[in-house]
Amino acid sequence: xxxGSRAWAVGLGLVTACAPPAAAPTGTDADASGTTxxxxxxxxxxxxxxxxxxxxxxxxxxxxxxTGDEGSTSTSTxxxxxxxDEGSTGPGDPVEEAIExxxxxASSIGNDELVMQIFLDVMYRRxxxxxxxxxxxxxxxxxxxxxxxxxxxxxxxxxxxxxxxxTAEELAQIAPGVNEVTVPAMYCDILPLAPDYAARxxxxxxxxxxELTHVVIALExxxxxxxxxxxxxxxxxxxxxxxxxxxxxxxxxxxxxxxAAVFGTMLAGPELLPPDLVxxxxxxxxxxxxxxxxxxxxxxxxxxxxxxLMLLHELHREPQDGFxxxxxx
Numbered sequence: 658x659x660x661g662s663r664a665w666a667v668g669l670g671l672v673t674a675c676a677p678p679a680a681a682p683t684g685t686d687a688d689a690s691g692t693t694x695x696x697x698x699x700x701x702x703x704x705x706x707x708x709x710x711x712x713x714x715x716x717x718x719x720x721x722x723x724t725g726d727e728g729s730t731s732t733s734t735x736x737x738x739x740x741x742d743e744g745s746t747g748p749g750d751p752v753e754e755a756i757e758x759x760x761x762x763a764s765s766i767g768n769d770e771l772v773m774q775i776f777l778d779v780m781y782r783r784x785x786x787x788x789x790x791x792x793x794x795x796x797x798x799x800x801x802x803x804x805x806x807x808x809x810x811x812x813x814x815x816x817x818x819x820x821x822x823x824t825a826e827e828l829a830q831i832a833p834g835v836n837e838v839t840v841p842a843m844y845c846d847i848l849p850l851a852p853d854y855a856a857r858x859x860x861x862x863x864x865x866x867x868e869l870t871h872v873v874i875a876l877e878x879x880x881x882x883x884x885x886x887x888x889x890x891x892x893x894x895x896x897x898x899x900x901x902x903x904x905x906x907x908x909x910x911x912x913x914x915x916x917a918a919v920f921g922t923m924l925a926g927p928e929l930l931p932p933d934l935v936x937x938x939x940x941x942x943x944x945x946x947x948x949x950x951x952x953x954x955x956x957x958x959x960x961x962x963x964x965x966l967m968l969l970h971e972l973h974r975e976p977q978d979g980f981x982x983x984x985x986x
Contacts, residue, residue, distance in 0.1 A: 774792045901931075907933070
């Protein structure tokens, strides 16, 4: 068992994990993104390839070579990876300043990406970021503009709207890849998990990379919905440790590391995050408020910007809703 300060239930028993923020009242709705990476593929102009987090076919995907530090705001916060300054809004707070700049940056990139709208809506519901209040409506606008939208695009609406339904026949049409892990999790309260779902969780977790991070968020969604995850406590513990092992802030943070950090925080809390994580997130932010896919790049990417900004909110502000709409954080 992972040693920590809070035991939480995933429906399978108690896993001693890291302490997340105190639970808040239930929110209202339900990416990410859960999506292919939580960029999971929703079949929009966003990427459907877990290895292509920025969605090269969509907007905000241009990544150029760079130094990684160019245009960044490398301001030391003196805080730990757990966000020890959580809730502070005083003038000169570098995390709050980065959040405000990040909100502006996120508002300027990925406007045609379904997954980005999910990220923005999560921050609107979970952390009351009013700038993103129209993200759910924008998600539907994007779907309406797609001639023949895939089932995945509608399936991921459940992150934004808890009333979204999915039939077993539609579930069978989900695109191959990480969506086969995440979509069943977000409908586990209305559709039974397949007999081989546990094996799929285990095989994807063993692959590492974005397959692993999507197992992490799938476990979080099952937890939020009160479902029994078909794996034991030891597996969940190992998934958390493997997810955290992806993060190495000393040489800058990649999109994958940012995703691992935010999904890991949502599932297990911030206590085991690297102590220099927050400083690394701030250092990686570009002058326009966005974040690049790789720390050596100088052009912001919508997916990296979304997960980085979600991470700062998770570490610095109290959640008011789950990742999925109308669930308890």
